[in-house]
Amino acid sequence: MSPSGAPVRSTARGASKWTAAPDPARLTPYEALKKAILSGEFKPGQPLVENALAEWCQTSRTPVREALRRLEQDGLVDSSDRGLVVRKLTPEEILDVYDVRIVLEGTAARVAAERRTDHDLRLLRLLLQKLNDVSESDRDSMVEVNEQFHRAIWKASHNAALLDLLERLHLHLARYPGATLSLGAPGRWAATHREHKRLVDAIDKRDGDTAHRVALAHFSNARDIRLELFADGLPEG
Template sequence: MIALLALESCDQRFLSPTVGNPRVIFCEMCHGSKPSRRALALEWIATGEVDMQRRTTVYIQSAQHRRDPTEQRMDELPVSTSRRLPRKSGATRKASPYERLKQAIMSGELPPGEPLVELALAEWCNVSRTPVREALTRLEQDGLIQRNDRGLIVRESSPEEILDIYDTRIVLESKAAAVAAERRTSIDLVAMRRAEERAHRVDTDDPHALAERNREFHRTVWRASRNESLIDLLERLNLHLGRYPATTLAYPGRQDTSHVEHHDLVDAIEARDPETASAIATRHFTAARDIRLRLWESE
């Protein structure tokens, strides 16, 4: 079998016929003194040139002076001996059935109440029924689809659900703001200020951009809390909110009010005032809940 030696110290790549278990060899000198080259080697693996599931990693001291006599440079070998060609840098990974179906639900392409039939979805995703079945199981666990007497359907919307989602979000967001005020760093403040400014400058005629910049800002607050459990819960809650594509920021006057609240929230976090930060977050998301209910009633 062919083993691939990533000898980055001399900027050469080798293919080495070996007996037994193939090895991926990195130069220890590069690993110890050239972190950037080590990163390049890992990127090489990530692009698919090396299958780490079938190889072990071995370090050597000097790649340049320990070349085995049986080794040949890659460009000296016939093309037929190359086990795998590198992927093109611009190649994109095909979306999985789970990702494709989730995006269709979030965008409204698959509307609430839409029946989800395995065979039809498999043809739509151009895959067999097995990965579609697995994707539906995950989506049901995420709460994006549900079962009724007809089978699986996209989860339907209701004012009761909006209240449930926002009541939970108010608790989590206020807690995240309070913890961020206690744990934030100066770098967190820079990230929040920049996200706040980007949200303020966004084109108000682009609802998608408004929503994306708003999510970006609130994620900087979550990250400042340094509470992974809290962040995970908030991300999962975002999946449910994603089924309501209309953004509350498009509501008349909401964008300006939201910007003031964002600014005040960052001020409270900067001042390490958890009580004020929590109160601002509670007020901010209570207003968002009320607007969301008005939007649902007008649909």
């Protein structure tokens, strides 16, 4: 919204006629643009015009230009013959990202089994219980606690480089609608919870081989479901 409270009109080609502007006191241009891309407010392939975005962010072009440069480095923005655009969604990208993610998640699970502390294990057990208590009808909570659980495994590896790579991959997948837990296959949530429990048990026993094997299978399943979600065009959630 503008300082007067009126909506700011976006003049970027491909943008919707009216877009609610971010609060510049709360979000930097980088944070506001990233949020708009990840939420789908800025559509894949939409041109990103500096002048219009500066007006939308209620700032000058310089911080917007810097934000777009960072978003391009993040892989959320691409260069095209029309200038910078929101990166398009493709099944090939899902496969590429999961090819890497499966390897890294398996490595994180193995290393977590070797390096985890008692505190790490208590946190994983706590999150495992929270996952067990979540209702299957509450998909937002399912997704939130599931992300907390997997991040706890990343952190239990105590490997900053691995954590950074996994966060970058997560950023790419966050652009895709739907969540792999929300596909309506009977027993999907129960099967996921059993996989999570086997993973925590292996980390508890410092059994790196089993933790690695469970993580590979878990995220191979997630890849297949993510592709199905993309093909079906399910709504966000």
